[in-house]
Amino acid sequence: xxxxxxxxxxxxxxxxDSSTAPILHVDLDAFFASVELxxxxxxxxxxxxxxHNSLRSVVTAANYPARKFGVRxxxxxxxxxxxxxxxxxxxxHFEKYRHYSRLVMxxxxxxxxxxxxxxxxxxxxxxxxxxxxxxPPGDVARLIRxxxxxxxxxxxxxxxxxxxxxxxxASGRAKPDGLLVIPRSETLSFLHPLPVGALWGVGAVxxxxxxxxGLHTIGDIAQTPLxxxxxxxxxxxxxxxxxxxxxIDPRPVTRDTAEKSIGHEVTFEIDVSDAGTLRRELLRxxxxxxxxxxxxxxxxxxxxxxxxxxxxxxxxxxxxxxxxTDVGRRIADEVRDLxxxxxxxxxxxxxxxxxxxxxxxxTNAAGLWDDDEDWRGAERVIxxxxxxxxxxxxxxxxxxxxxxxxxxxxxxxxx
Amino acid sequence: xxxxxNRDVFSEAVSFAVKLLPxxxxxxxxxGVLVDATADGLTLSSFDYEVSTQTTITAxxxxxxxxxxxxRLLADIASRLPAAPVHVSTEGSKxxxxxxxxxxxxxxxxxEEYPTLPVIAEQSGLLPAExxxxxxxxxxxxxxxxxxxxxITGVQLEVSENSLSLVATDRYRVAIREVDWESxxxxxxxxxxxLVPARTLMEIGKTFGHSGTISVSxxxxxxxxxxxxxxxxxxxxxxxxxxxFPPVRRLFPDVAENYAVVNTADLMxxxxxxxxxxxxxxxxxxxxxxxxVTLEAIGSEQAQASETIDGHLxxxxxxxxxxxxxxxxxxxxxxxEFVRISxxxxxxxNKPGPVLITSQSSKDQPGADxxxxxxxxxxxxx
Numbered sequence: 001x002x003x004x005x006x007x008x009x010x011x012x013x014x015x016x017d018s019s020t021a022p023i024l025h026v027d028l029d030a031f032f033a034s035v036e037l038x039x040x041x042x043x044x045x046x047x048x049x050x051x052h053n054s055l056r057s058v059v060t061a062a063n064y065p066a067r068k069f070g071v072r073x074x075x076x077x078x079x080x081x082x083x084x085x086x087x088x089x090x091x092x093h094f095e096k097y098r099h100y101s102r103l104v105m106x107x108x109x110x111x112x113x114x115x116x117x118x119x120x121x122x123x124x125x126x127x128x129x130x131x132x133x134x135x136p137p138g139d140v141a142r143l144i145r146x147x148x149x150x151x152x153x154x155x156x157x158x159x160x161x162x163x164x165x166x167x168x169x170a171s172g173r174a175k176p177d178g179l180l181v182i183p184r185s186e187t188l189s190f191l192h193p194l195p196v197g198a199l200w201g202v203g204a205v206x207x208x209x210x211x212x213x214g215l216h217t218i219g220d221i222a223q224t225p226l227x228x229x230x231x232x233x234x235x236x237x238x239x240x241x242x243x244x245x246x247x248i249d250p251r252p253v254t255r256d257t258a259e260k261s262i263g264h265e266v267t268f269e270i271d272v273s274d275a276g277t278l279r280r281e282l283l284r285x286x287x288x289x290x291x292x293x294x295x296x297x298x299x300x301x302x303x304x305x306x307x308x309x310x311x312x313x314x315x316x317x318x319x320x321x322x323x324x325t326d327v328g329r330r331i332a333d334e335v336r337d338l339x340x341x342x343x344x345x346x347x348x349x350x351x352x353x354x355x356x357x358x359x360x361x362x363t364n365a366a367g368l369w370d371d372d373e374d375w376r377g378a379e380r381v382i383x384x385x386x387x388x389x390x391x392x393x394x395x396x397x398x399x400x401x402x403x404x405x406x407x408x409x410x411x412x413x414x415x
Numbered sequence: 416x417x418x419x420x421n422r423d424v425f426s427e428a429v430s431f432a433v434k435l436l437p438x439x440x441x442x443x444x445x446x447g448v449l450v451d452a453t454a455d456g457l458t459l460s461s462f463d464y465e466v467s468t469q470t471t472i473t474a475x476x477x478x479x480x481x482x483x484x485x486x487r488l489l490a491d492i493a494s495r496l497p498a499a500p501v502h503v504s505t506e507g508s509k510x511x512x513x514x515x516x517x518x519x520x521x522x523x524x525x526x527e528e529y530p531t532l533p534v535i536a537e538q539s540g541l542l543p544a545e546x547x548x549x550x551x552x553x554x555x556x557x558x559x560x561x562x563x564x565x566x567i568t569g570v571q572l573e574v575s576e577n578s579l580s581l582v583a584t585d586r587y588r589v590a591i592r593e594v595d596w597e598s599x600x601x602x603x604x605x606x607x608x609x610l611v612p613a614r615t616l617m618e619i620g621k622t623f624g625h626s627g628t629i630s631v632s633x634x635x636x637x638x639x640x641x642x643x644x645x646x647x648x649x650x651x652x653x654x655x656x657x658x659x660f661p662p663v664r665r666l667f668p669d670v671a672e673n674y675a676v677v678n679t680a681d682l683m684x685x686x687x688x689x690x691x692x693x694x695x696x697x698x699x700x701x702x703x704x705x706x707x708v709t710l711e712a713i714g715s716e717q718a719q720a721s722e723t724i725d726g727h728l729x730x731x732x733x734x735x736x737x738x739x740x741x742x743x744x745x746x747x748x749x750x751x752e753f754v755r756i757s758x759x760x761x762x763x764x765n766k767p768g769p770v771l772i773t774s775q776s777s778k779d780q781p782g783a784d785x786x787x788x789x790x791x792x793x794x795x796x797x
Contacts, residue, residue, distance in 0.1 A: 322564040322586065366766050367586035368666050368791045 011178035018138030020184035021160040022128035023253060025167035026144060028104060029155045029176040031121035032061035035100050036090045038153050047087040051077045056267060060092045064176055097121075100152055107147050111140055114253045122171075124164050126253035141179050162187060163249035165200050187247040192219030199244055206233055221245040262292050262300065265352025271310045273347045282339060283332045284399050285353040290328025293355060294383060299324035300355025303331055305338040308350035317342060323367060324359055329375040331355060416480025417504040418452045420472065422514060425457075425501050426493040428472045431649060432459040433486035435466045435618055447524045448486035450503070452476045460532055461486055466615055467532045470649040483524040484510055492519055533652050535643040536634040539607065541597040542579060544626040544646060550581050550592045551620030553748040553786050558613035559585035566658040570616050572642075574598070574607040574633070582663060583613060588741055589663045590748065592786040609633050609642045610656040619644050619651050667789055668771065671757030673730030675703045676775050679754040683746050685710055685722045690739035692718035698736040698793040703728050703756070727778060733758045735770055735792040745772040745788035753778060767792045 028034065032050045037043055047066035051059050059080045062071040069084035081087060101120045108115045111134065114126035127140045134140050141158040148156050155177040159170025162184040170190070174180035182190045196215055197207045209232055215221055221229065222245040230238030243249065264285040272278060282305070293300060301324040308314040317338040325331065335353050370376070382394045432448045440446050440463060451458040457474035460467065482505055492512060493501075499515035505523070512519040551570070559567040564586075571582040579596040582589065623629050626646035634641045640655040689710045690699055702709040708726040712719055735758065746754055751774035759768035770790045774782025 320563055322559075322561060366791055366794065368584070368589060368663070368769055368789065369586070369661065 008173065009175065009178060010173045010180055012138070012181040014138070014142070016138060016181045017183055018136045018141075018160055018181045019131075021162055021167075021181050022126060022137045023161055023164055023167045024125040024127055024137060024141055024144070025159045025161075025164065025171040026108065026123055026125065026141075027157050027159075027171045027175070028121040028148075029157055030061055030063045030067075031100075031154070032092060032097055033063040033066075033090075034154050035096055036093070037063065040090070043088055047071070047084050048090060049077070049080050049084075049087050050090050050092045051080070052091060053077075053089050054269065056269065062087075100154065103152050104148055104154070104156070107144060107151065111144060114255060116253045116255065124167065124253045138179070138181050141181070145177075145179060163247065164251050164253065165244055165249040166191065166247065168200075169194065169198060188219075188222070191245065191247060192217060192222060194218045196221060199241060200249075201237070201240060201244075206237070209233065218245045261304075261354050261356045261358065262289055262296070262298065263304070263306075263352055263354025264288050265306060265350055265354075267308075267350045268348065271347035271349050272351075278339065278348060278351060279336060280398055281351055282335050282353060283396055285351075286332035286335055287328040287395065287399075289353055289355055290326055290331055290379060291383060291386070293326035293358075294361075294379070297361050298358045299326045299361045300331075301325075301357035301359070302355065303334040303338065304352075304354040304356055305335050305342075306350070306352040306354065307339075307342065307345065307348055309346040310349050311346065312349070314350075315342070318356070320357070324357070324361075325372055326361055327372040327375045328379055330372050416450075416452050416482060417478040418457060418474045418476045418502075420457060420474040420501050420503070422493075422496050422498060422501050424472050425474075426496065428457075428459050428470050429486075429490045429493040431470050431622065432461050432468050433490045434622065435468055435615060435651065436461050436486050437463050437465075444483065444524050444528055445530075446486055447483040447529065448489055449481065449483050449526070449529060450489075451481045452479050454479065462530055462532050464530065465612075465654050467652045468650070469532060472648070478504075480505060481526055482510055483526040483529050484521050485524070488521065492521075533639075533641055533643075535645070535650065535652065536632045536641075538599045538630050539633045540574065540579070540599050540631055542629045542631055543595055544623050544629050546594045547579075547629060548620040548624035549750070550594045550786075551616050553750070553788075554581040554583045554590040554592050555613045555617050555620075556583075556744045556748055557585060557588045557590035557788065558583040561585070565656055566610065566660055568613060569610040569656040569660070570613050571660040572609045572611060572633075574609075582660070584661065584663050587738070587791050588745065589666060589789045590745070590787070591664070591667075591789075592784070607633055607635060608660070609635065609640075610658070610660055611642055611653055612656060615651075615653045619653075622649065622651065623647075666769065667787060668757070668759045668769075671759055671771055673733065673759075674755050674757035674771075675708060675726045675728045675733075676753050676755050676778055677708055677724065677726040679746055679749060679752060681724050682708070682754065683743060685724050686739050686743055686746070689720045689722050692720045693739065696738075699739050699742075700734065700736050700795070703733045703735075703758075705732070730758075734795060735767060736795050737770065737790060737792050741790055742772075745790055748788060749774040749782070749786060750784075751776055751782045755781065767794065 033048055036050055037048060045065060047069060048063045049059050049066050049071055050061040051057050057077045059071060059073050059075050059077055061073050066084055066087050071080045071084050097120060105117060108123055108125055112125050112127050112130050116124040127137050130140050134143060137160045141160050145156060145158060148154055157171045157174040157177060158179045159167040159174055161167040161170050161182040166182055166187055170180040170182050195217060196202055196210045199218060213232060215224060221241055226238060226242050229242050233241060266281060302318050302320045304316055304318040306316045319334055319338055385394050436446060445463045449460045456471050458469060458471045460469040497515035497517060502513040504511050508523050510521040510523050555570050558570055562568060567584055573580045574596060577596055578593045580591060580593040582591045623644060623646050628646065630645045632643040641652055642655060643650055643652040686699065689712045692712045700711040700713060705728050707723050709721060709723040711721045749772060753775035755773045755775045757771040761768040770792055772788040772790065774784055774786055776782050
């Protein structure tokens with residue numbers, strides 16, 4: 001939505017009455033790029049993209065000066081460098097991003113218990129209850145922005161509104177480094193001039209069919225009879241769009257379950273057909289996923305295999321276990337079975353392992369026996385060794401190969 | 416085909432034949448019941464490649480023949496017929512059912528496409544029906560209902576010289592019981608086992624509960640793994656679940672000197688009451704002392720509850736945290752006025768030792784049966 005370069009920025013004056021806008025959407029500005037720039041303040045005003053410096057990598061993040069050239073995240077790095085040849089490319093550091101994310105999220109937690117995290121760099125907050133303690137939502141939003149800047153050096157944008165959907169649109173309009181309050185009474189006058197593509201749930205296909213019927217703005221949709229909308233985008237979709245266009249969004253801010261999945265994936269420099277190489281890569285990723293689960297005190301119940309072929313078709317295969325696990329060996333066994341079940345396949349461009357349905361370790365009722373008991377003990381010892389002497393010192397024998405032979409040149413942890 | 420049959424006999428036979436039919440099936444003909452009128456009587460059968468049923472009843476056969484008709488529809492009709500003889504005949508592809516003042520016309524299904532029912536092997540042994548039926552209801556309660564691990568959705572039957580043991584588990588509890596078994600084949604060197612889907616076995620237990628003696632045939636060859644139960648001219652067959660049942664017998668303690676004896680009904684009542692305030696999936700805390708057993712529901716912010724009932728303790732005071740439904744399943748299965756709850760110890764500090772539930776005919780007298788229900792407690796949270 002929008003151009004993401006701040007050219008349509010819109011912010012509120014401090015005097016706006018925010019009492020009818022208790023839902024905040026807080027979004028860190030150009031998060032990955034900003035974190036990298038904390039250590040390179042000299043580059044702050046120059047175009048910077050965060051990406052692995054490799055032929056086939058994609059842009060992980062871009063700062064605002066780079067976005068002015070049309071660089072966005074997820075476009076190929078080669079394309080980004082065509083658009084902006086002067087861009088400086090920085091390597092991503094996902095551990096750092098997680099660290100800063102935790103710092104920022106803990107500031108949110110100080111404001112209200114009702115925090116719904118959306119990925120690593122944004123969250124919804126319901127601050128209606130903070131009124132007596134901190135003040136009206138506008139004051140809470142200003143306090144969040146001050147504390148985030150003071151405690152991390154990062155900038156964030158905040159949208160405040162009566163509903164989640166409008167709050168998210170507002171934070172987008174406030175970027176970069178702004179606050180936009182949409183009081184309930186101004187919801188429709190804010191929404192209606194916006195393009196239909198800004199509506200939650202309108203993708204490229206829906207947008208095209210709406211535009212094809214002369215529905216260009218959210219206001220157009222609000223004035224279209226529900227029956228007509230239902231014919232255009234289906235029964236459920238029509239009702240949803242009609243509600244959103246009229247400022248109605250009943251979704252509450254729900255306290256979340258931290259991370260929804262933990263996984264790793266790798267794009268190979270050269271597409272891989274050799275099953276042995278793929279199996280070894282799965283084992284390596286499964287071990288890593290197990291280690292991350294244990295480090296976060298989590299267990300996962302669903303194992304997911306992801307394969308992207310040379311032609312970019314992507315398949316996922318998943319299996320749900322009888323009981324959750326944090327044992328890399330178990331994850332490796334399951335994901336290998338999933339891989340074998342795929343059968344013959346085209347060359348693989350990307351391969352990944354992910355655990356879903358995460359729960360806190362130890363909260364699951366213990367069974368009378370544990371199939372993973374031996375491996376669980378062994379892997380905990382390996383974790384200890386890794387902490388003292390460096391990770392990867394102890395690993396499965398099939399992974400004891402020169403790194404160059406393993407192939408993957410860049411690793412893009414799934415966040 | 417043309418026959419006349421007693422209304423109650425017919426209704427009971429149809430209801431038996433369709434009992435194990437799947438609710439939904441991909442092949443419509445498998446939802447049919449095969450009606451076969453021969454000189455020997457009227458045979459009704461169903462088969463969905465997993466489970467088959469077959470029963471033969473007496474009928475006046477005027478004209479032999481075979482038809483396939485929707486099983487549930489025929490069962491619904493048969494159970495509602497007035498008290499009068501039932502006349503069934505065919506006219507082309509139609510089946511006419513007449514009974515008293517009622518007339519039904521049903522469309523027959525293509526009988527040629529119906530699969531052949533499995534052939535039942537030689538009898539392996541005989542079971543006392545009532546004891547077997549009770550044992551199934553006691554053990555199957557512990558079977559897993561989660562299809563993620565198919566082997567534990569079954570009840571494992573293990574035949575030894577003169578007893579048959581039934582074992583089921585869902586990882587959190589194990590239930591086990593033995594019943595008498597009269598072997599009819601030549602003594603086989605290998606122990607015979609059969610892993611039967613729990614749902615099917617429960618229906619079998621209910622069906623044959625009053626049949627006196629049940630004949631069992633187990634075919635455990637490589638190409639076909641099948642078990643058949645027969646009594647009263649009724650037969651049920653089921654494919655066996657493939658795979659190895661976990662070795663759960665080793666989980667049971669050899670001796671358990673630390674135990675409490677409690678009135679079963681009192682404990683069940685108290686568990687049901689106190690767990691009213693529990694959140695879903697939460698466990699109840701039980702404190703066993705010389706003064707009795709105290710149940711506490713903790714961990715919910717809205718409400719708490721506690722109750723103390725009488726009990727006799729042998730050995731040390733013990734605190735365990737148990738899922739109420741898992742405990743109730745075990746208590747409901749002991750079928751005795753008192754129940755013995757035995758505690759075991761483990762070396763693992765993160766895993767309390769399992770609790771063993773057995774019957775107790777009086778405060779001091781252990782039950783005569785050999786039913787055992789082993790339950791894994793939750794970790795104590797405080």
